Amino acid sequence: MRKISILVISVFLFFGCKQKPVVHPAFYYWRTDYQNKKAETDYLDRFKSKSLYVRIMDVDFNPDLQMPVPISPIKFSDPIPKQVNIVPVVFIVNQVFNKIDTMQTAVMANRIAKFVAEKVKQAGKADYTELQIDCDWTKTTRNRYFKFLEQLSANRLLKGKTISVTLRLHQVKNIVSSGVPPVNKGILMCYNMGNLRKYGDQNSILDLHEMDQYLKDFLQEYPLQLDVALPLFEWAVVFRNQQYAGISKRIGKIQIEDKKLFKQRENSILYDLLTDYPAAGLKKGDVIRWEQVCADDLLLSSKFLSRYLSPKERNIVFYHLDIDLLKHFTNEDLQKVIADF
Template identity: 35%
Template structure:
């Protein structure tokens, strides 16, 4: 009888547990800042008070450092949210960089952010997010840059965090920031010959985040709401086509090989690219169920409320996730 009592008590307790609700926000990752009416509506109804907006990338060219892919704004397009500038910096930027150049780069990054914000009339949050896939050999210089950027900009500096940097935190180090954004996507390279989903592989995610509760920095969680097609030519070389879904290939121009693999039936232009007969297209999508499973898993690891930041705000993607974004 005692076992039965505890069994029913457990059922009652479980039924009283409320599903954890997380406020969500968005990344904006397009090269031109121009929100549609639907995108503006989705942004305004989200409870996270900022929009994480990619401003530019930084790369090393010879002995110089340059900003590339700088955000453009061709139309008057205001948003009610404050903007958090996101700067992607290639890992190669940190190779053999001097302390003097680190300070120089921090100053130039700050200046460029402020100039763009003034040009576009953005209201900036007191935060700059840096996205860089640092390694064991570059971590010291990257961490120094984060400190220099904080000193020069007088802003709160945050950083992205990749899955392998969680798993290997002892060798990869912990960035000197108070908050990070865990990127639960790009779990492998899309250019590898693999039957795995390179955008989000749940088995890999769970393995890499097995000890997530021990990560010493507070996290928000970035999750993917995008898709693409991986084109393989006759020589085995790969290219990506953005925003393809399986439904785009369910027609006479493509032969279905399996659930997410198709073969081009005739030479022609498809999705803005010329494809030859026999080229194969692997479609990678992220179903809502996989995102929900990711959230449920992370909820078992983190005992504090966190925000979900969806990558990224674009109606061609958001329209397929209406149960998540509502």
């Protein structure tokens, strides 16, 4: 009887003390010049980040050349730290796949593989293990995009490497029309989920209601292994006569809090410009929607996602590695988010 009791207790302890899956914190690097700034590298060390997801280039269709071309490729003023692996990321404008056929996608796949290999060497790395493709594909571009991914996977320069793709919320929910990409894994982009161009008080970066609507009944059933990307960024969305006019890179926290420039509407994230502001190309009466993400938003998001994601080893990638953004969050803030997974 005593042996049975010991056995029962042992089984209980085994299951009760079951370890949580391993989570690997990482960051995106989304600038056109990599510089090894100590303040930012310290964050990689602090979170024991083994990988840095580096935007290599955008790819868009050039109407004059009638072919896809690289846009704003990154340069490496410094090598990436030795202890950190590079995960190259290539952003492809969705409309490219409406402009080219499957022969041209094969050519594009080969050129991307060669271009990435060269950039990885410039980053001071002998090789890499994962290539990430970022494209917000649609029903009309799905077939050519998926064919491109197959061609990319078959490229000799990518033999043995993981191909991952970004997934937007609508692609998880609308799996019948969006399809499932023919790759090893995806990364769920938990930002830019609202209607950026719609005038109003909503935060288009991170909307928990949208996340619930698009993921609650669909995330558990998604067939790909999933990493998760979470936002740390902020931006100023400009409206003129209640029409979307773009995102201003000249407006930051300092400018938006300048009471001589802007007046905040009561209980709102909308700000009225009080005077012409030529340096930013803005006019008196323009409205700025100041969107940002706070630690509580991230924590609510991580708690939601942890309920519906399968408990597997995964990467949690923060967008992006920028000291001006990271200073809004404490080490404890981000550790709590990571711990939820």
